[in-house]
Amino acid sequence: MPLNKSKKKTPMPAQKPEVRRRNFNEVALGYTEEDAVNEAQRCLQCKKPGCVQGCPVQVQIPQFIKRIAERDFDGAIKVIKETNSLPAVCGRVCPQEEQCEQRCVVGKMGDPVGIGRLERFAADWERAKGVQVPELPAKLGRKVAVIGSGPASLTCAGDLAKLGYDVTVFEAFHKPGGVLVYGIPEFRLPKAIVQEEVEFIKKLGVEVKTDMVMGKVLTVDDLFDMGYEAVFIGTGAGLPKFMGIPGENYLGVYSANEFLTRINLMKAYSFPETDTPIKVGKKVAVVGGGNVAMDSARSALRMGADEVHIVYRRSEEEMPARQEEFENAKEEGIIFDFLTNPVRIIGDEKGWVKGMECIRMELGEPDASGRRRPVPVKGSEFTMDVDTVVIAIGTGPNPLLINASKGLELTKHGYIAADENGKTSREGVWAGGDIVTGAATVILAMGAGKKAARSIHEYLQSKR
Amino acid sequence: MFKILEKKNLAPSIKLFVMDAPLVAKKARPGQFVILRIKEGGERIPLTIADYDAEKGTVTVVFQEVGKTTRELGTLKAGDSIQDFVGPLGVPVEFPHHKKVLGVGGGLGVAPLYPKLKMLHEQGVEVVSIIGAKTAEMLIFEDEMKAVSDRLYVCTDDGSKGRHGFVTVVLKELLEQGENFDEIIIIGPPILMKIGAEITRPYGIPTMVSLNPIMVDGTGMCGGCRVSVGGEIKFACVDGPAFDGHKVDFDELMKRLATYRDEEKISLERFHESHECKLTEQIKGADSDAVK
Ligand SMILES: Cc1cc2nc3c(=O)[nH]c(=O)nc-3n(C[C@H](O)[C@H](O)[C@H](O)COP(=O)(O)OP(=O)(O)OC[C@H]3O[C@@H](n4cnc5c(N)ncnc54)[C@H](O)[C@@H]3O)c2cc1C
Ligand SMILES: Cc1cc2nc3c(=O)[nH]c(=O)nc-3n(C[C@H](O)[C@H](O)[C@H](O)COP(=O)(O)OP(=O)(O)OC[C@H]3O[C@@H](n4cnc5c(N)ncnc54)[C@H](O)[C@@H]3O)c2cc1C
Ligand code: SF4
Ligand code: FES
Numbered sequence: 001m002p003l004n005k006s007k008k009k010t011p012m013p014a015q016k017p018e019v020r021r022r023n024f025n026e027v028a029l030g031y032t033e034e035d036a037v038n039e040a041q042r043c044l045q046c047k048k049p050g051c052v053q054g055c056p057v058q059v060q061i062p063q064f065i066k067r068i069a070e071r072d073f074d075g076a077i078k079v080i081k082e083t084n085s086l087p088a089v090c091g092r093v094c095p096q097e098e099q100c101e102q103r104c105v106v107g108k109m110g111d112p113v114g115i116g117r118l119e120r121f122a123a124d125w126e127r128a129k130g131v132q133v134p135e136l137p138a139k140l141g142r143k144v145a146v147i148g149s150g151p152a153s154l155t156c157a158g159d160l161a162k163l164g165y166d167v168t169v170f171e172a173f174h175k176p177g178g179v180l181v182y183g184i185p186e187f188r189l190p191k192a193i194v195q196e197e198v199e200f201i202k203k204l205g206v207e208v209k210t211d212m213v214m215g216k217v218l219t220v221d222d223l224f225d226m227g228y229e230a231v232f233i234g235t236g237a238g239l240p241k242f243m244g245i246p247g248e249n250y251l252g253v254y255s256a257n258e259f260l261t262r263i264n265l266m267k268a269y270s271f272p273e274t275d276t277p278i279k280v281g282k283k284v285a286v287v288g289g290g291n292v293a294m295d296s297a298r299s300a301l302r303m304g305a306d307e308v309h310i311v312y313r314r315s316e317e318e319m320p321a322r323q324e325e326f327e328n329a330k331e332e333g334i335i336f337d338f339l340t341n342p343v344r345i346i347g348d349e350k351g352w353v354k355g356m357e358c359i360r361m362e363l364g365e366p367d368a369s370g371r372r373r374p375v376p377v378k379g380s381e382f383t384m385d386v387d388t389v390v391i392a393i394g395t396g397p398n399p400l401l402i403n404a405s406k407g408l409e410l411t412k413h414g415y416i417a418a419d420e421n422g423k424t425s426r427e428g429v430w431a432g433g434d435i436v437t438g439a440a441t442v443i444l445a446m447g448a449g450k451k452a453a454r455s456i457h458e459y460l461q462s463k464r
Numbered sequence: 465m466f467k468i469l470e471k472k473n474l475a476p477s478i479k480l481f482v483m484d485a486p487l488v489a490k491k492a493r494p495g496q497f498v499i500l501r502i503k504e505g506g507e508r509i510p511l512t513i514a515d516y517d518a519e520k521g522t523v524t525v526v527f528q529e530v531g532k533t534t535r536e537l538g539t540l541k542a543g544d545s546i547q548d549f550v551g552p553l554g555v556p557v558e559f560p561h562h563k564k565v566l567g568v569g570g571g572l573g574v575a576p577l578y579p580k581l582k583m584l585h586e587q588g589v590e591v592v593s594i595i596g597a598k599t600a601e602m603l604i605f606e607d608e609m610k611a612v613s614d615r616l617y618v619c620t621d622d623g624s625k626g627r628h629g630f631v632t633v634v635l636k637e638l639l640e641q642g643e644n645f646d647e648i649i650i651i652g653p654p655i656l657m658k659i660g661a662e663i664t665r666p667y668g669i670p671t672m673v674s675l676n677p678i679m680v681d682g683t684g685m686c687g688g689c690r691v692s693v694g695g696e697i698k699f700a701c702v703d704g705p706a707f708d709g710h711k712v713d714f715d716e717l718m719k720r721l722a723t724y725r726d727e728e729k730i731s732l733e734r735f736h737e738s739h740e741c742k743l744t745e746q747i748k749g750a751d752s753d754a755v756k
Contacts, residue, residue, distance in 0.1 A: 172683050174501060174508075174548045211550045213683055217487050238685040242697060249690060249697070249716055251723045258686035266680070267505065272734050275507035275532060276680075277727035351719035398684050400702060 004041035007110025011035075012117055017331040021301050024186045024269055027328060028092070033071070036121040040069035042106060043113045050103030051115060057083045057447040061100060061115055068118055076122040084119075085155045086446050088127060088193050091120025093184060093291075094443050097323045127196060133203045140164040142460060145228040146206075147214045147401065150178020151442045152234035152433025154201055155449030156456075161204035163457055168228070169201075170212040175265060178236055179434075180442070182265040183257070185295050187302070188325070191264075215404035220429060229463070230428050230456045233416060234449060237434035239396040243287065247345030248391070252279055252353035256288070256296045256392035263299050281387030282306045285356055287342055288392030289319040294326065296390045297334045308334050309384065313341040313361050313374045339363070339374065343381060345389055356384045395439050405429075413438065422452030430456055466500075466549035469522060471542045474604040475597070477529040478572060479538050480514070485549050486521030488513075493556030494579035495674070495706050498525065499682040501548040502540075507533050510679045510701075512576035513552060514605075523551075526575035526604065532731035539739070553682045557672070557706050559583075562646040564590040566638070567613070568660055570631050570652025571597055574605045576674055577651045578612070585612035592645070593617065594634045600625035632656065636663050645669055650709060654718050661709035673709035675700045677717060678724070692716050 013029040014020075020027050031039065043065040051061040060079050067076035080087045096102075096116035104112035142165055146157045149171040157167045175181050177194040202208060212218065214235075223231050240255035242248050254262075259278070262268040266276035280303040286296045289312035297308045310329070312319060315338045319326065330336070339361040346355040360380035363372035397414045409417040409425035415436055422430040432448030434440055470482035488498060497512045515524035529535045540546070557580055559565065565584050569577035574595045585591050591612060596619035597603040603618065603625060610616050617634045618626030627634060631652070649672045650660035657673040664671040677689040677700050684702035691700050694711035698704060
């Protein structure tokens with residue numbers, strides 16, 4: 001296999017910043033076959049590959065890259081799918097720069113191998129020709145319930161269906177997919193891809209029931225009464241946090257969850273063709289520094305805002321957002337106000353936001369997270385002239401289902417306590433994804449769903 | 465899909481649906497609500513569960529046509545289906561130790577008031593009710609309320625039926641006459657609940673109101689329904705919708721309800737155009753309703 005010694009990643013074809021900042025179409029367009037083979041040839045096929053250790057689900061990276069280099073794309077996707085059920089999603093949204101690509105040896109002398117881009121290429125190649133439904137074993141006639149339909153749940157449900165279980169997914173919203181549909185915007189993860197993943201697990205025989213707010217319409221006890229022998233909880237970390245500063249209830253202040261749900265799930269960008277409105281003003285401030293903040297800011301721009309600021313209390317280095325999205329956001333003209341923290345939101349007499357008072361911060365001693373703690377600089381208050389504020393400072397566990405479920409031990413922050421296989425304190429109940437770890441990543445949720453499926457299978461095997 | 469089993473026109477622009485929703489009916493309790501969506505692309509709107517029958521698997525909702533979605537809903541007939549009908553949501557209300565309760569319902573608020581009073585009546589609690597509407601024609605649920613009340617007062621703003629005046633006038637009278645209650649439940653437009661709660665405050669009688677902020681999911685994940693109660697942020701969909709009326713910041717609620725005023729107008733106008741409706745007057749009427 002010829003080696004490509006370029007120090008740079010093969011560039012990703014993408015929409016130009018000045019065009020994409022006003023549309024919701026996908027930003028990155030994906031590698032062509034030539035691009036992919038070219039990039040695959042940068043991989044050194046290490047004997048002890050660091051990349052694999054960096055991958056939370058140990059995708060056999062050199063193996064799949066080798067197959068791409070050999071133009072055996074079928075073989076490549078097969079390798080990936082041994083451990084990753086959602087490669088079209090993960091190839092687009094994984095923080096590769098902190099995972100596989102961070103450990104790639106090629107990265108020591110330039111750009112690492114574009115592992116995420118190659119993963120995406122292999123997945124898209126398979127999608128384009130139609131994903132084959134594997135041959136399914138005979139039905140076992142045993143029922144498993146899966147609550148929620150984010151990546152953890154979709155994976156758990158799919159894996160159990162492949163083993164012959166009758167799986168039912170119960171989703172609160174009218175559309176399955178979790179954060180992949182209501183949170184991550186179309187321009188980063190086309191909803192058609194999520195839809196395909198859902199269709200795929202349906203083809204595996206999984207029944208997907210929407211409009212099911214579990215804990216309200218049915219409880220975990222009800223599920224056992226209905227003959228489900230095991231329950232997986234993958235309800236995510238969907239409870240929005242507010243800052244607790246004055247003025248947060250003014251009109252034009254949104255939690256990122258509401259802002260993104262209105263836009264992505266309810267399609268407010270097509271209002272008035274669709275019925276759900278949103279108010280995005282001329283000058284928008286998004287508070288926070290993670291993926292959620294980036295997505296909110298870039299969505300605000302696409303909704304027509306003139307000026308969008310990201311207000312983050314730490315510095316660029318501490319920002320938890322994916323590197324690529326930070327770069328994209330900068331290219332699109334998002335303004336970053338680092339070391340800045342809101343103190344209060346100012347409203348007009350009708351209750352609409354007209355400004356946000358902030359204070360400058362400086363970095364002090366490292367805190368519990370190991371990052372240097374931001375401390376306010378006395379007397380540095382100033383007022384930003386904004387008419388919309390989006391709060392993206394994190395989420396917590398939604399207690400709705402938990403409160404209605406007996407016998408579930410919780411962590412001190414209110415997440416469900418589970419062992420490494422997702423087993424909870426209650427017999428027959430597993431949990432995984434953000435509802436166990438707190439807000440994390442798609443790949444970790446996917447991995448948790450996989451482990452839980454295996455553990456549920458073992459349990460049900462031994463039960464009879 | 466959820467089927468409309470029965471439709472009734474209760475008053476001009478106020479309609480009742482009996483929905484086929486067995487799972488919701490099985491768990492429904494007084495004080496809870498549903499969120500529905502007519503079709504793909506539609507808005508999710510909350511409606512209170514006005515009645516339910518677990519055995520028949522039915523849930524009754526009553527709605528007033530104020531904007532695009534409720535008007536579109538009103539065009540549906542028995543036998544039609546809607547896309548989504550989610551619930552029961554919100555915290556059920558309970559009054560385990562009450563002996564005597566006063567219910568005050570204004571306009572459409574009578575519908576959400578009814579299941580609570582029905583439960584109290586079935587518990588053997590003495591129920592006094594005051595219901596009112598703009599005109600006799602707009603009055604709803606009179607027979608139902610009669611059936612669950614030991615004493616019922618009817619008022620209309622124009623005097624076309626019962627007492628001439630607002631329900632709050634009767635409320636004030638009863639309290640001034642020294643009548644006492646373990647709890648007063650007031651449901652109606654925010655302004656009515658605000659004024660009502662001010663009337664009961666000096667008497668120190670616990671006063672429950674049911675809030676109607678704009679909602680999206682109804683499960684506590686967006687925070688759009690947040691209201692200030694006793695200086696704290698509460699999410700009406702999961703912490704309510706019933707709250708202590710003496711602690712609610714009604715002015716903030718009323719302001720927040722106006723967030724999408726411009727967009728609501730656009731939606732409604734488009735709806736009317738597509739339905740070839742010439743009654744621009746009606747649009748104006750609906751708007752002033754929504755303002756309250
Ligand atoms: C805006 C945004 C951007 C992100 N960007 C990235 C990224 O670029 N890369 C990355 O790796 N990660 C990203 N994340 C994080 C990632 O999306 C999550 O870690 C992941 O989706 C968690 O998966 P999950 O299956 O645990 O739950 P979720 O995806 O949160 O899904 C939970 C599902 O459960 C449903 N549910 C909740 N309660 C109930 C109930 N009582 N009954 C029934 N159903 C219920 C919810 O409606 C939801 O559909 C992002 C998150 C957000 C919000
Ligand atoms: C818990 C709860 C219970 C309710 N119960 C009833 C009921 O039993 N019967 C009834 O007729 N109405 C009820 N409402 C109000 C009802 O949801 C609104 O009238 C309806 O959403 C209006 O939609 P529209 O498109 O027809 O009107 P729009 O033109 O969109 O709005 C008219 C007014 O309704 C309010 N509103 C708009 N969208 C929403 C939304 N998504 N959620 C809540 N309010 C909104 C706003 O104040 C707005 O000014 C309830 C509201 C809540 C929160
Ligand atoms: S570490 Fe980099 S070069 Fe080595 S196998 Fe992995 S991707 Fe290839
Ligand atoms: S409606 Fe979204 S949190 Fe209440």
